[in-house]
Amino acid sequence: MNRLAALLLLPFASLAACTSESDFADVAAGAEGIYRVTSYTRNDQACAPGGSSLLGKDKFAFAVSRQLFGISLLDIYSCESPADCRAKLAALDANGSFSLDFSFTLSDVEAGVLVGAGASTGFGDGGVCREGEITKTRLVLEGTSLRLQQEVTVADDYPADRDGFCTTTAAQAAAAGNACSELEVFSADFVEPL
Secondary structure (H helix, E strand, O other), X not given: OOHHXXXXXXXXXXXXXXXXXXXXXXXXXXXXXXXXXXXXXXXXXXOOOOOEEOOOOOOEEEEEEEEEOOEEEEEEEEEOOHHHHHHHHHHHHOOOOOOOOOEEEEOEXXXXXXXXXXXXXXXXXXXXXXXXXXXXXXXXXXXXXXXXXXEEEEOOOEEOOOOOOOOHHHHHHHHOOOOOOEEEEEXXXXXXXX
16 A cells, blocks of 8 residues: 555544443553564465565554544554654654554454554545555554554445545445455564553
């Protein structure tokens, strides 16, 4: 997914969550910290582990709990080093901006596993929206390591709205009934607290 599409990736919380806010906060707090990324791959041929490495210059990541519009989230952001992680966290706290290679958002907990869902609009091409994606993310804490799997369902091409925009709602509708077609797998080891 290109950076523009990645920036349009919007998390949405489950409206019918079966867990309490404190359950999510407790599990998310256990994941906070700075991590060294051991692998990050995307299999764009099947919804199975494998595929090409997506690691760029950012070989670390930090996980931080926060609230956005009243929704509790655990966000994972890429960074080049522990010092860069702290600089990006400071920018995040100050509502600043920063560049990154990847990010993930989780907003619920199911049976002790952090989960999230999202959608990207794809891109507009002459009134047709292409390559929209719907994601389902699961993060498992294994001792001091994180293991995240993100299922990607590619939406069928769909028409832009009457104003010429591609929307996440239309991308979700265009992906309805499609099976997961790609899988991202992210693994990282704890380095230090935030």
